[in-house]
Amino acid sequence: MCDNQKGILVVVSGFSGVGKGTMMKKLMKEHKEDYALSVSATTRSPRPGEVDGKSYFFVTKEKFEDMISQDKLIEYAQYVGNYYGTPKDYVFDQLKAGKSVILEIEIQGALKIKEKFPDTRLLFVTAPSADDLKKRLVGRGTETEEVIANRLKRASEECEGIEKYDYLVINDNLSEAVDKVHSIIQNSRFNNLGEIEQDLIINNTEYIKEMKSELKGFSKGE
Numbered sequence: 001m002c003d004n005q006k007g008i009l010v011v012v013s014g015f016s017g018v019g020k021g022t023m024m025k026k027l028m029k030e031h032k033e034d035y036a037l038s039v040s041a042t043t044r045s046p047r048p049g050e051v052d053g054k055s056y057f058f059v060t061k062e063k064f065e066d067m068i069s070q071d072k073l074i075e076y077a078q079y080v081g082n083y084y085g086t087p088k089d090y091v092f093d094q095l096k097a098g099k100s101v102i103l104e105i106e107i108q109g110a111l112k113i114k115e116k117f118p119d120t121r122l123l124f125v126t127a128p129s130a131d132d133l134k135k136r137l138v139g140r141g142t143e144t145e146e147v148i149a150n151r152l153k154r155a156s157e158e159c160e161g162i163e164k165y166d167y168l169v170i171n172d173n174l175s176e177a178v179d180k181v182h183s184i185i186q187n188s189r190f191n192n193l194g195e196i197e198q199d200l201i202i203n204n205t206e207y208i209k210e211m212k213s214e215l216k217g218f219s220k221g222e
Helices: 020-030 061-069 088-096 107-116 130-140 145-159 174-189 193-199 205-219
Strands: 009-014 035-037 073-079 082-087 100-104 121-126 167-170
Touching: 009 020, 009 107, 020 035, 020 100, 020 174, 061 073, 061 082, 073 088, 073 107, 082 088, 082 107, 088 100, 100 107, 100 174, 121 174, 130 145, 130 205, 145 205, 167 174, 167 193, 167 205, 174 193
Parallel strands: 009 100, 009 121, 035 100, 121 167
Antiparallel strands: 073 082
16 A cells, blocks of 8 residues: 555566566556556557557657657657657656556666656566567567567667666566566665665676577577
8 A cells, every 4th residue: 555655756667578568567456556657658559459548648750749849758769660758747646646656668768767867766677588588579479570580689789778777577477576576666665675685686697697698699690
């Protein structure tokens, strides 16, 4: 349960296909009184099952650029040819109401938010291995081999920025990963930092090094 204390801002990022969206849906279902999930605006087309205003605010490039010019976004970035950004008003209203706000965005936007709001907690979600990540992307059955290759190449690039995050979550088992995210946010919010020390990025350097090596192999076509 949330109390009257102001919530914290949390950014969740991760490789494409790692299951961030599924994790956030389960987290919100189980702990809806604690969190608000920010809805991003994007210029990309909806995927099957996505709902405008719930999954994303789907807007035209012209509309998005108008939002930029009017300073209506906390952050924005371009990813695989499309704009993504976080509308301001909803985020700050929820924080004041005592809920922690979770932003599910990519690494460029995450680092911009951390720069503007240093108290933001950054969580990076990954698969157990690069092989597992590739299998998940292929298993979705929604993208061409070329797109999958581009996403793996992008993952290799993103891996270089993981050390700038605060915490690492490995999504091997969905329920356990969601519990881990909840634990990290709640303990961080109430300064019980000893409880989540093992999840700090700096305490997972060997895993990150291994993932970098594997992803570089994919990006080279190995």
